[in-house]
Each structure stands twice: as C-alpha cells, then as structure tokens.
Amino acid sequence: MGEFDLIGRIRARAGTRGDIVLGIGDDAALLAPPPGRHLVVTADTLNDGVHFPHGTSPADIGWKALAVNLSDLASMGADPAWCTLSLSLPQSDAVWIDGFLDGFLSLAERHGLALVGGDTTRGPLSLSVTAMGFVAAGDALRRDGARVGDDVWVTGTLGDAAGALALLERDPTHVLRARLDRPTPRVSAGLALVGLANACVDVSDGLLADLGHVCARSGVGARVEMQALPASDDLRGSFDNIERAALQAGGGDDYELCFTAEVSSRDAIARLASSLDLRITRIGRITGGDGVIAVDAAGAPWRPPRTGYDHFG
C-alpha cells in the first residue's frame, strides 16, 4: 500500500461536519469557524515506547492519540470540532491503519470531531495530533484563574494509568491497563464547568505537578489532602497505601480534570457530578502561599517520591 492509498483509506473514514468547506484531499483544509467564538488549539504527540508501551494495539494507540488532545480541549471548557493527524509509520500496513482508525475515529465520533488533514510519513511510530475546538469569548477555563479560598476538585479517580504502568512487566493485561490505554477525556465535564470553575488543568503530568502549574500561573498556593484523593477499587486492590498515594499524587496519564471553584459552588458541583454520572471529589484548597503542599490525615507534610513526568528529567 503506497502513501496515497494510505491517505485514501484515512480520507474515506474521516467523518465530516457542516463547518468543513474542504476536508482531506487538497494542500490544506478550509474551515468555517463560528462567528464570535474563540478557537482553542492544542497539539500533543505520542511516541512508541514513551507515551504508550511498545506493542500496544493499534486501536488503543488511535484512541489515546486523540484522547490526550481532547483532554486539553476539555480542560479549557471547549467544544471539540476538528483535528489534524500526522502519522509516522515504520511501514505501510493496512491492518494496522484500519485498527488505528477504529480507535481514533470511534472517539472522534463520540465528540462530534472530524479529521480534516495531516500527513503520513515513513519513520519511527509516532502520532502528532492538533485538535481544535471553540469556546465563547471570555468563557475559557484557564490555569491562571485560581483564587485564594477556592476549593480544589478532581474528576474521576487518580493513579490508575500509573498503576498499570507500574504493573506492566509483571501483569501486562491487568484490569488497570484499560485506563492507561483508553483514558476518558472529560469533555462534557469541561463544558459544564464553564461559569463554575475559576481555573482548570488536565492531569497529564501528575496531580501535584499539574496543580502546581495552576498555582504558578495564578500566583497562589494549594493544600492537598492526600487522604481525599479518589482511588478506584482496582487501584486499592493492587497496591499498598504508600504506593497508591504516590501513584495518585504523582502518576501521569490520568487525563482527569483538576479545577478550582468557589466554596459557594459546592452544591452546583455536586449536582453536576450527579447529572454527568461522574465522580467529582474535593481534594483541597487554594491558599495564599505558593506551590502545592500535600498533607496526610494528621496534617503533616506528605512528600511525594516523584512530582510528575518530565520527558527530559
């Protein structure tokens, strides 16, 4: 299968939307952004063996390549619209591509997102996605809006993906593996948090690291109650308390939303959790200091063994 057959195979399944004037097949896509809204743009790359274990199924790779980008749109409160995909493959392989598209496009369809362009090249397995969405002007959830006294919240559970990674050699098909391979971008939650959250970030580097980004950009500090961090039963069943806490606080790849909101919004957030059927847990407070302090049940400082994933650390 040559490059143009491969592109044709992708194009035939790329999906469409009413605001796409011209999709895949020209030098560039032509798109009609809705008037008066801001365009939200994010780009993330996954490399074989770095962002997913070597040997991950093509469908899972496709899902994750889009999910990590949708998660960034979600954390801004944006409505997903379009994406481009740059695909580097060691060799052209129709079965691999079909599997990849199964994962990628099933997630795209779920969020009404269409693939509008990109390219395919020969090279080490790598997926670069740029995702675009919209938000009303002034409505975006940003990292720089946290205020002293805000509650700190997180969606879903933490540490599952890092737990799967920790168990990878011993038990590569552990039940937690699904959370590593198929993270759930919290798009509906992000949209619903517009007007409720003061600041928001997605948990990709690890909770304390990502909350640290919010604090740095907002000029505030945060105090996190370690015993409040939400854990799945699968995570509890697989690690002791010390290991588990480290995975929850520092493990990357969760793709949950961590946000801050005023104390007066607690009831609204509880209703939101109920309507979305999504766990949303209050885990701490924004403070006047700087940096993130994690404390144990006795209020003593908890020191994480790692504070997030630094690709060049």
Next chain:
Amino acid sequence: MGEFDLIGRIRARAGTRGDIVLGIGDDAALLAPPPGRHLVVTADTLNDGVHFPHGTSPADIGWKALAVNLSDLASMGADPAWCTLSLSLPQSDAVWIDGFLDGFLSLAERHGLALVGGDTTRGPLSLSVTAMGFVAAGDALRRDGARVGDDVWVTGTLGDAAGALALLERDPTHVLRARLDRPTPRVSAGLALVGLANACVDVSDGLLADLGHVCARSGVGARVEMQALPASDDLRGSFDNIERAALQAGGGDDYELCFTAEVSSRDAIARLASSLDLRITRIGRITGGDGVIAVDAAGAPWRPPRTGYDHFG
C-alpha cells in the same frame, strides 16, 4: 535542561499577534479568528533522515519544518497566522533548540506567523507543525478548479532540491544544498494569485505528480512542455540535460507553486512576476483528457524515470 525549561525557552521567543488571546503556557491556545474568513489548516511532519539529511543544521531543520507548511498555506492563497509545533528530540539540548528556533522563527517573523502551542517529547528527531491561516470565503486556491484550456504555470525553478539530494554523498555542501535545506514558501505569490489562478498546488512530491493531483481533482488532463521547465543556472551547470529533466519533472521538495489560469490572464501574471521579482513560467496547458502528458521539444512523449516521492512506494 528539563522539559519545562525547554518549553520556557521556546515560549520566550514564540512571538505574538493581536489575535492571540492566550498563547503558549496553558493546556491550549485561545485564538480569535477574523470574522467572515475561512480558516486554512495544514499539517506536515519532517523526520530525520527522511525529509532532511541526517546531520542537517538545527537552523535549517527549523526553517524547513515551517517552510513546508507555509508552502501549503501559500498554495491555498492563505495569509499565515498561527502554528503549533510538536518537537521530538533524542535529548534535550539548549544549543540545538536555540539553533532550531533561529531558523523556525526567522521564517515565522517574515510571514507574521506566531507559534501558539505544541509539545516537546523524547524520541527520534521529528518535527510536526500544524499551520493556520485565513482566506476570504470563496477565494481559496484549490486543486479542483482547473479548466480545459487553462495555461499551466510554475513559480521559481524546478529540480534544485532534488539535484542537491542527488549530489549529497559526492558534494554535501554543493551550492544547490541551500534550496534543499531552505526552500522558499511562495506566500506572497499565493496571496497575489487569488482571483487569477483557477487551481493551485505546491510542488512537494514532484511537478508531474503534483500537477497530476490537480488533474485528478479537477477531472482534466494536462500537457507539459519539458523544454519549458525553468531550471536554475546551478542545476544546468551540475547535470546533463537528461538528468536535469528528470530532476525538474519528478524531483520533490521544490515548494514552488504550480497553478493554472486562463489564457486571458497572461499579461496580469507577467505583471505579477515583475512586481514580486519572481520568475513565473508557463509550462503547458490543461487538456480534456485525464492524467499528465509530458512532451519533448519535438512533441514526442517524455517518460519520467520517476513520478514523485511516495513515502511508502
């Protein structure tokens, strides 16, 4: 240097524009597209040893990574605005990054384009850029607008980059090398061709292959006069006529614009060439058949030894 130092280094030099609400530093960029115009989006990746020779200078890699994307915007007649950059690096290296940014950002500044986001990851050297620009609704130059009787034109000269590649082992610093490493995206020409050109493509895969894409999308054929193809003096001085013709017709990486226009536009195109100080050469005609036929000076069919670069061919 860690990942966040690296991102900080990029962010400090990324440039800005009045339509950037929020640039690098959050989960995504917030951008304000101009009302009533179409957004033009393209994505292209360069891999080490595939799209540039191993050992190419970081500044040249930076230039080329953006140039190939600007060339796609140019071929649509779009005005460049923003881009994202996903950078995979084997190791974090401040000197490399600074050199890369020198090349990337000098070209970005020349075209008023700002870097608004992206990511940096550890992996084999690879650069994925998504570039965005604008065009008035209905004005975009597309591949599907060629009409029977149109002239076929090309900007600049053809075959220089392919010539440099052919000479790479024997003479890696040959004067043609500059055209391989630092292609000139024809942004001004693309903008000026709006309203003049019926169809347009950039020459990245090779002239006959790219013109073939135009023909396929437009449902027409083309006849190309081989002796009309523009060649630089450097190319003429380095190859015999047979080799040169093959490089001009089939060599990739030219990043010139190939466009079609009505016969009545010849004077306007001549004036445009003069005002842009850019060679624009008439090389053939759009015909009622399908596919591209290249003919020699005697009108006999010329058969290219290759018809463009297929990454998986």
